[in-house]
Amino acid sequence: MTIKIRxxxxxxxxxxxxxxxxxxxxxxxxxxxxxEYTSRVKQECAFAETNKAMDSLLPISVDLNNIxxxxxxxxxxxxEFYLGxxxxxxxxxxxxxxxxxxxxxxxxxGEHGPQYSSGVAASTLKxxxxxxxxxxxxxxxxxxxxxxxxxxxxxxLNEQISFSFENYLTDAYTASSKDKTELEELLNxxxxxxxRKASIEKLETSLRGAGKAEK
Amino acid sequence: MKNTSKYLQRNISLFAFFSLLALFLSGSLFFSxxxxxxxGDGGGGANIENTNCTPVTNGWYGTCPTIITNFSVSPPxxxxxxxxxxxxxTNIILPVYSPTNLFTQVITFPCTGEAVTNTENVTYSVxxxxxxxxxxxxxxxxxxxxxxxTAQAYVVVKSSDTNLCPSPGVVFCSGDDAMSTSAxxxxxxxxxxxxTTWDPYGLQHQCRNIQPSPRSRTTVGVGEPVTLTLHNxxxxxxxxxxxxxxxxxxxxxxxxxxxxxAPNYAVNNSMTCTVTAQFNDPNTGAPTTDPVVFxxxxxxxxxxxxKAIFHTSGSTTLEMICNIYIAPANVNFLAVVTEEExxxxxxxxxxxxDGTPVAFMxxxxxxxxxxxxxxxxTEVGCxxxxxxxSGTLCASTDDCLHQxxxxxxxxxxxxxxxxxxxxxxxxxxxxxxxxxxGSSDGPPGYGLVISKCGANYSCKATDPTVP
Numbered sequence: 001m002t003i004k005i006r007x008x009x010x011x012x013x014x015x016x017x018x019x020x021x022x023x024x025x026x027x028x029x030x031x032x033x034x035x036e037y038t039s040r041v042k043q044e045c046a047f048a049e050t051n052k053a054m055d056s057l058l059p060i061s062v063d064l065n066n067i068x069x070x071x072x073x074x075x076x077x078x079x080e081f082y083l084g085x086x087x088x089x090x091x092x093x094x095x096x097x098x099x100x101x102x103x104x105x106x107x108x109x110g111e112h113g114p115q116y117s118s119g120v121a122a123s124t125l126k127x128x129x130x131x132x133x134x135x136x137x138x139x140x141x142x143x144x145x146x147x148x149x150x151x152x153x154x155x156x157l158n159e160q161i162s163f164s165f166e167n168y169l170t171d172a173y174t175a176s177s178k179d180k181t182e183l184e185e186l187l188n189x190x191x192x193x194x195x196r197k198a199s200i201e202k203l204e205t206s207l208r209g210a211g212k213a214e215k
Numbered sequence: 216m217k218n219t220s221k222y223l224q225r226n227i228s229l230f231a232f233f234s235l236l237a238l239f240l241s242g243s244l245f246f247s248x249x250x251x252x253x254x255g256d257g258g259g260g261a262n263i264e265n266t267n268c269t270p271v272t273n274g275w276y277g278t279c280p281t282i283i284t285n286f287s288v289s290p291p292x293x294x295x296x297x298x299x300x301x302x303x304x305t306n307i308i309l310p311v312y313s314p315t316n317l318f319t320q321v322i323t324f325p326c327t328g329e330a331v332t333n334t335e336n337v338t339y340s341v342x343x344x345x346x347x348x349x350x351x352x353x354x355x356x357x358x359x360x361x362x363x364x365t366a367q368a369y370v371v372v373k374s375s376d377t378n379l380c381p382s383p384g385v386v387f388c389s390g391d392d393a394m395s396t397s398a399x400x401x402x403x404x405x406x407x408x409x410x411t412t413w414d415p416y417g418l419q420h421q422c423r424n425i426q427p428s429p430r431s432r433t434t435v436g437v438g439e440p441v442t443l444t445l446h447n448x449x450x451x452x453x454x455x456x457x458x459x460x461x462x463x464x465x466x467x468x469x470x471x472x473x474x475x476x477a478p479n480y481a482v483n484n485s486m487t488c489t490v491t492a493q494f495n496d497p498n499t500g501a502p503t504t505d506p507v508v509f510x511x512x513x514x515x516x517x518x519x520x521x522k523a524i525f526h527t528s529g530s531t532t533l534e535m536i537c538n539i540y541i542a543p544a545n546v547n548f549l550a551v552v553t554e555e556e557x558x559x560x561x562x563x564x565x566x567x568x569d570g571t572p573v574a575f576m577x578x579x580x581x582x583x584x585x586x587x588x589x590x591x592x593t594e595v596g597c598x599x600x601x602x603x604x605s606g607t608l609c610a611s612t613d614d615c616l617h618q619x620x621x622x623x624x625x626x627x628x629x630x631x632x633x634x635x636x637x638x639x640x641x642x643x644x645x646x647x648x649x650x651x652x653g654s655s656d657g658p659p660g661y662g663l664v665i666s667k668c669g670a671n672y673s674c675k676a677t678d679p680t681v682p
Contacts, residue, residue: 102539102555102595102613114583115532115618117575117627117653121557121590142593145611149552149596152610156549156599160423 075172076182082165083190083200089158090193096151100144106134166203175207268326277318279380280339284311286388288368309370310386312339318379337380343371344498348387418492418505419444423474424547426601434510435477436607438550438637443507444472445492452493462488463511479550479640481511514551514635516542517649518605519668522612526663526674526681531580531619531655533663537670539613541597541635542606549599549607553635553645557590560632560644573632579625580655581617589631605669615667617653622676624657 072078103119110127122138125131173179183204187197288304320333348367349355368388374380422430423440435441445451453473455465463478475490491506519537526533541548561569577585593611600608619625630648649668656662661676674681 099536100611101536102593102609102611103591104614105534105616114620115616116587117581117584117618117629117651118534118614118616119555119589119591119629119631119651120575120584121588123590124587138591145593145595148610149594152596152598153549156424159425159599163425 076186078168079172079183079186080190082161082168083186083192085161086158086165086196087191089154089161090196091191093154093158094147094151096144096148098144100141100148104137104141106130107137165200169200169203170206173207175204179207180204268324271323271325273321273323275318275320275333275335275379277335277337277379278316279337279374280312280314280316282310283313284308286310286368286370286386288388304368307344307368309341309344310372311341312372314338316380318376335376335379338375339380339383340373340375341370342373343369345369416448416492416494416497416503416505417446418507419446420490420507422547424549424599424601426547426599427545427603432545433508434512434545436512436546436548436551437477437479437481437514439547440474440476441490441509442472442474443490443492445494445505446471448494448497450494454491454493456489456491465490475509477509477511479637480643481513484512484515486511512543512546513643514541514548514553515646516606517553517633517645517668518542519613519670520602520605521670521672524672524674524681526678528678528680529622529676531617531622531625531663531676533618533653533665533672533674534614534616535665535667535670535672537613537615537667538605539595539609539611539668540602540605540607541609544601544603544606547599547601547607548597548637550597550638551607551635552594552596553609553633554592554594555589555631555633555649557588557592558632560634573629575627575629577625577627580619580621580623580657581625581627581653583620584617584627589629613667615651615653615665617665619655622655622657622661624655626652626654628652 072081105118106116106120106122106125107130108115109125109130113127113130116124122131122135125134169183173183187200190197192200285308287308288306316337318335318337320335321330322333323330345368346366347369348365350365353366369385370388372383372386374382420431420433420441420443422432422435423442424430443453448471451469451471453465453468453475455462455475461478461482463476466474466476473490475488477488478486487508487510489506489508491504493502493504495501496503518540520540521535522538523536524534525536539553541551541553555573557573559568559571559573573589575581575584575587575589577583577587596610597607598610602608617627619627629651631651633645633649634642635645636642651667652664653666654662654664655676662673663676664673665671
């Protein structure tokens with residue numbers, strides 16, 4: 001079955017499916033099969049399940065936030081640790097395209113049944129089919145929100161570590177060929193996304209001029 | 216210290232004799248002898264003509280101490296550079312004056328043609344380094360500087376003999392003379408905050424969350440981590456004013472850097488937590504403390520802004536997708552999750568309505584919703600983004616929909632209690648409610664309104680379908 005999303009009938013499909021997630025698709029005009037959609041939602045929810053919600057991120061974020069304080073034997077070790085942390089963030093970061101919501105809109109309570117306001121309890125719906133759809137949609141929404149929460153927290157952590165790393169990099173490295181070679185070798189060794197690697201390489205242009213004493 | 220020649224010591228009685236004789240014979244002449252202290256002019260004193268073999272005491276001559284090392288502070292201009300907390304001048308060089316500045320006094324004895332010489336080494340001592348002449352309106356080093364700030368370093372210079380060389384007194388580190396340049400502290404914050412944080416020991420505190428600026432703010436949200444750093448000072452110990460966890464936690468209590476995480480709950484809106492660095496003053500060696508006082512804020516309000524609208528023409532169906540924010544907006548609530556409740560909260564002591572299910576109140580075309588229970592609590596987390604007006608942006612949106620039966624008039628509303636928790640701690644109630652309203656005017660105006668937590672939209676039922 002293919003769900004064709006048309007903006008003019010968004011609400012109808014939206015309510016019929018009982019999934020606020022579909023709204024996201026209506027805004028970009030794309031269509032997606034139900035199987036693809038289910039697969040993607042499952043993938044997103046799997047992250048929430050795997051990571052046991054975002055509270056599990058807390059101890060990790062505390063550890064990563066203290067990189068600046070940790071004493072490393074040498075500069076390369078510290079850089080390597082930073083790059084490893086950034087790679088871990090990249091690895092766990094996904095783009096959640098669906099929109100999950102605090103409250104969602106229930107489907108009409110049966111064919112030609114009343115349309116209740118968003119956020120009503122599932123027990124409000126008397127039609128068993130509509131209620132089942134709504135309960136399923138609530139579950140998907142709840143799991144999606146867990147994944148979204150995790151990603152939001154991870155995004156905050158990414159900001160903090162990236163900021164810290166940028167400061168560290170421009171402080172610890174100069175534009176000397178020796179420093180740049182060391183950095184390049186560490187960058188090539190790290191399992192970074194191409195986007196991350198490119199952004200770090202861009203930072204090299206702001207390194208202090210060669211000839212200055214290294215820290 | 217004066218040194219009298221041995222010759223004079225051996226002939227002290229002779230000197231006394233001649234002095235008494237001179238007093239007796241020619242008192243007025245004696246008093247005309249002036250002993251004039253020379254004050255750095257290098258010239259000799261007046262010679263007194265003496266025909267009676269009275270010793271002639273000449274004035275002191277010599278040169279007062281001269282500066283050999285200029286008074287300076289470095290760097291003289293300290294910028295609050297982007298991503299680098301401002302520091303005070305770290306290299307302070309006090310003025311040094313020439314150590315040997317001999318003054319000489321010659322006493323001659325005309326009868327014998329002999330002479331004695333007194334010498335004295337005049338020195339300047341430097342003490343009392345401090346800062347003054349703070350630019351208005353400051354009277355001391357401010358905790359936070361906006362735009363620019365200047366201060367002038369000074370020392371107190373004292374002479375070992377104020378008769379020969381007056382004490383220079385307060386000597387300023389100033390660009391007006393050759394001694395030094397003045398110290399200027401100017402904000403140059405590329406992040407745009409234009410705020411310089413000042414600490415006399417260079418203690419830096421930086422909120423881990425990038426927003427809201429400045430990161431040096433001392434008002435933080437529950438669970439916000441703040442890194443404190445005291446560079447170039449050994450053996451720093453970090454102390455939290457209350458250590459039972461109610462004032463947050465320190466990740467370490469020793470070393471140049473620590474991270475303080477604000478508590479998960481503030482007992483009141485003016486709760487403060489103090490993190491103190493203990494160390495020995497690098498200049499004096501004296502035990503010193505440098506405290507930073509943070510104010511911790513709880514989430515207070517749920518705000519929303521309209522993100523999207525859906526409306527089906529010819530119906531009362533009006534749906535509003537909202538961004539959710541947690542206020543106040545001057546802190547970051549990344550560590551917070553929030554949810555709407557399906558029952559009104561319990562109070563102590565118990566109050567009417569406690570534990571009652573949260574229900575819609577509908578009338579007219581919305582009567583079908585009257586009494587329907589709100590019951591889909593979902594924990595929504597926060598992002599690291601802070602809107603200057605609305606607060607910390609939540610990770611998910613809210614979906615508000617009201618639909619009446621037919622195009623008649625009616626209204627619907629619900630007051631939903633909300634709660635929040637930080638870093639997995641216990642739930643806390645928001646002071647107010649999340650209020651969601653809707654209304655329909657019915658004919659002939661067909662006006663529709665929907666609103667929730669500050670977000671609102673109105674249109675006519677007869678308006679075209681949106682989007």
